[in-house]
Every structure is written in C-alpha cells, then in structure tokens.
Amino acid sequence: MKALTWHGKHDIRCETVPDPKLEDSRDAIIKVTACAICGSDLHLYNGVIPDMHSCDVVGHEAMGEVVEVGKDAGDLKVGDRVVVPFTISCGECFFCKRGFYSGCERSNPSRSKAMELWGNSPAGLFGYSHLLGGYAGGQAEYLRVPYADVGPVKVPDGMTDEQALFLSDIFPTGYMAADFCNIQPGDTIAIWGCGPVGQMAIRSAFLLGAERVIAIDTVPERLEMARSAGAQTLDFAQDDIYERIIDMTKGRGADACIDAVGTEPLISSGLDAVIDRVKVATFLGTDRPHVLRQAIHCCRNFGTVSVVGVYGGFLDKIPFGSAINRGLTFKMAQTPVQAYLPQLLKRIENGDIDPSFVITHRASLEEGPALYDTFNNKQDGCIKVVLKP
Incomplete structure (x- = not known):
C-alpha cells in the first residue's frame, strides 16, 4: 500500500510499504477514505519528538471502511464506516474504566521508555513515535486498529467523511x-x-x-x-x-x-x-x-x-x-477521545457544528509531503489538510 513515512527532519515521503495484517483477535483493518495532517504532526516533521524511526508511517486522524475484523472486535463488521480515535485504549484497565482512555495502561508496548521520561506511561497513539508504541499511522491506504471493539465509532448514514473525520482528534481536543x-x-x-x-x-x-x-x-x-x-x-x-x-x-x-x-x-x-x-x-x-x-x-x-x-x-x-x-x-491531557465521542457525534448530527469548516486543502497521499511543507510554513492560507487515499 501507499503511505506517508518519516525519514528525518523535514523529510516525509509517499512510499510503498507492507499492507497491515490482523495481529490480534480484537484488531480490525480499515481502508482509509480520509485522513488529515494534524498540527501535532508538524512536531514530527520538525524533528522535536523523540524515538521516531526511519520509514515510520505517520498520521493519527483517520477514518474509513472496515475491510477485515478479528473475531473479538465487538460488533464491527466488514463494510462499516468508522472514525478512529487517535488514542489506542483497551477499555478494561483502571483508567479506561474511569473514562481516562488516553491513560490506558495496556496499549503502549513501549511503556518502560515512556516511564523513564514522564514517570509513567500514557496510552499508545497512532503514528506518533516508538515512545508511544510505534504503531503505524493513518496517512495510508490501510490502517490496523488495535482494540477495535473499543476505539472505532460507526459513522451515521448521511454524515460525510469530512464532517466525521475530525472526531478522531481535533474536535474532541x-x-x-x-x-x-x-x-x-x-x-x-x-x-x-x-x-x-x-x-x-x-x-x-x-x-x-x-x-x-x-x-x-x-x-x-x-x-x-x-x-x-x-x-x-x-x-x-x-x-x-x-x-x-x-x-x-x-x-x-x-x-x-x-x-x-x-x-x-x-x-x-x-x-x-x-x-x-x-x-x-x-x-x-x-x-x-x-x-x-x-x-x-x-x-x-x-x-x-x-x-x-x-x-x-x-x-x-x-x-x-x-x-x-x-x-x-x-x-x-492527551484527549481521552472515546469519552467525548458520543456527545460530539450528536452535536454534529443536531447541526450544532459542522467541523469541516476548518478544511482549506484537499489532496491525494502523493501530494502529502509537499503539503506538510506548506502547512508547516503557513503558506497558501493553509489551516487544515485532508488527504483522500
């Protein structure tokens, strides 16, 4: 598949990488229909976030269509349209049970590294360094979603991708x-x-x-x-x-x-x-x-x-x-997205807000590396970039 990958400061590339596969019975694979470049991604682009590795797939704002599900992935089924929270959460630990999903104790396999820097570890995040799990991100054609019975939220019929996409991060944040x-x-x-x-x-x-x-x-x-x-x-x-x-x-x-x-x-x-x-x-x-x-x-x-x-x-x-x-x-906090999703989804459905107002640029994955530079340098009136793989 094609994906945007990190190769160092100011070096994002669109490359062919291996397709993701189910690794656990609670996983799902989605075909990404829309993803976005976040302001937080610019910290990666500018080289200020530690423990990034060459060829890491970036991006943590994504949604799409379920194409494969593990047997324990809840009520998700192939064909569902879903938006994926950027915080990866198990739904069962001390913090998840209290609604503090971004403090999940189980989802960061790099927990010991995070504890050395911060005293304890937050949840794993998509596409945001090996300090936070080394998970492949969503600026790609496909995305593996761990704990898919907890994270992805089904998008109602009639709601566009652009209205739903920002439930992944910037609207809840x-x-x-x-x-x-x-x-x-x-x-x-x-x-x-x-x-x-x-x-x-x-x-x-x-x-x-x-x-x-x-x-x-x-x-x-x-x-x-x-x-x-x-x-x-x-x-x-x-x-x-x-x-x-x-x-x-x-x-x-x-x-x-x-x-x-x-x-x-x-x-x-x-x-x-x-x-x-x-x-x-x-x-x-x-x-x-x-x-x-x-x-x-x-x-x-x-x-x-x-x-x-x-x-x-x-x-x-x-x-x-x-x-x-x-x-x-x-x-x-890093946003416990899952705690906010139900009420914010309802606000969009009720017409209280249409988050797509913020989009200024729409492009393909291949155009992504150039738009990282445009966004970083505040050029061309760029406020928010949405990519359509």
Whole structure:
C-alpha cells in the first residue's frame, strides 16, 4: 500500500510499504477514505519528538471502511464506516474504566521508555513515535486498529467523511480544552493558537456558554476564521497580549486561558521567547513554553489554564509563583477521545457544528509531503489538510 513515512527532519515521503495484517483477535483493518495532517504532526516533521524511526508511517486522524475484523472486535463488521480515535485504549484497565482512555495502561508496548521520561506511561497513539508504541499511522491506504471493539465509532448514514473525520482528534481536543475551563455565563476565554485545534476550541467555548472569546495568533487567515466564529482577535506580532487582555477585562484577566499551541510557537516577541529558542537550538532545553507563561499571567485570580498543545519534556522558567499565589487551576491531557465521542457525534448530527469548516486543502497521499511543507510554513492560507487515499 501507499503511505506517508518519516525519514528525518523535514523529510516525509509517499512510499510503498507492507499492507497491515490482523495481529490480534480484537484488531480490525480499515481502508482509509480520509485522513488529515494534524498540527501535532508538524512536531514530527520538525524533528522535536523523540524515538521516531526511519520509514515510520505517520498520521493519527483517520477514518474509513472496515475491510477485515478479528473475531473479538465487538460488533464491527466488514463494510462499516468508522472514525478512529487517535488514542489506542483497551477499555478494561483502571483508567479506561474511569473514562481516562488516553491513560490506558495496556496499549503502549513501549511503556518502560515512556516511564523513564514522564514517570509513567500514557496510552499508545497512532503514528506518533516508538515512545508511544510505534504503531503505524493513518496517512495510508490501510490502517490496523488495535482494540477495535473499543476505539472505532460507526459513522451515521448521511454524515460525510469530512464532517466525521475530525472526531478522531481535533474536535474532541478543542472541545476538551473548552470543557476544562468550567465555563460560566458571562465568562471570557482567551485562546492562544488559531490553528485547527484552536478553531475547534473557539467554537466549543461558545457552544459551552462563553460570552466572549479572545483568539490570539498572527496568521491572517487563521485570525479571519476566528473572527468568523465570533471571536475577538489579537495579533501577537503587533499587540502586547498581556496588556491588551488586562485592558479588555478591566484589569481582571481572562476567566480561563487555553494553550492550543504547545512546544513550537511561532516566533514570538519577548526576551523569554528568544531564550527558549536558543536553549532548544543548543540542546539546553526540550520545549519552548512562551505561550504557557503568557497564559498564566493573563489568567484572572482563581481562573483556569487549560493546556492541550503538545509538550514533550521539561519546561523552563514557568511562573509557578504567579500560579500558586493567585490560585490558578491547571487542567491538561492527551484527549481521552472515546469519552467525548458520543456527545460530539450528536452535536454534529443536531447541526450544532459542522467541523469541516476548518478544511482549506484537499489532496491525494502523493501530494502529502509537499503539503506538510506548506502547512508547516503557513503558506497558501493553509489551516487544515485532508488527504483522500
């Protein structure tokens, strides 16, 4: 089959690789009908996620048609259209039983590696390094889905691939980011990053009752898309974000702040951002937490900082004194997608939201490597790429 494979920093290729096979009685094989390039995939593209191997198949946003099922794959049958959560979860362990599917204790065969870095292991993920299981990803013609009796969700008749695809990751992630904020009537939510997850977080904040959303970015197309959803926008290349948010909230700060950027912010103003880049370039640091620092400072007393942007290692110079002295609450996670899927599927069916609004580019797998570069460099108005194998 054809698939997009990783060969090093800025080196994604469309190659022929072996077709996946059933390896367990709970597996299923799907023929991928739509997949997407996620902002998190750019961390792989830029070489900042450890333990990637040459020829690894990438991608964790995928859906398609079931073509083969193991005998214990639940009620799945050949021909079903399904969307596949990016988190691989057994459904039976301590965490899965409590709805914390992204903390699954069984699905990461590289558990010992993850424990060395993070103290414990999260769930395995599709196409996202051998630190998280080394599973082949979904930017391919076919995908093996472990624990298929727990993960894939059947797509209702009448719902298009483009409406359903983002249930795999960015819609649940953006919704979780807003859900973490415990939004109350009248609240102002500030969101850093107007990429795909940020766009979903903007709309989710309004769905959950926010009165005002302040969206922060510098890419014109992203800011325009945020405004089209009703957000007020700030351009970090032109505005002093802290001063503007404090002014807009009459000195109080935002009720909650969402970091939808993570470890690789665009070039930001401020000495701390410069120091971050120097440390990473000289191997004195692993992540660049400029956005997280700013979100902490911009959050009101006893507010919430919601973190859904990807960080990989150790963060430096976090203003924890500000957080503890002002009573901030931090909430963060890799998204337990399975916990959110039923209600979000219903929201799409009810017409509350059509997640396909975020798509700007549609292409074949063969065009994928070039679009990684386009997406990474914020060119051609690229916000979200969907590939049709």
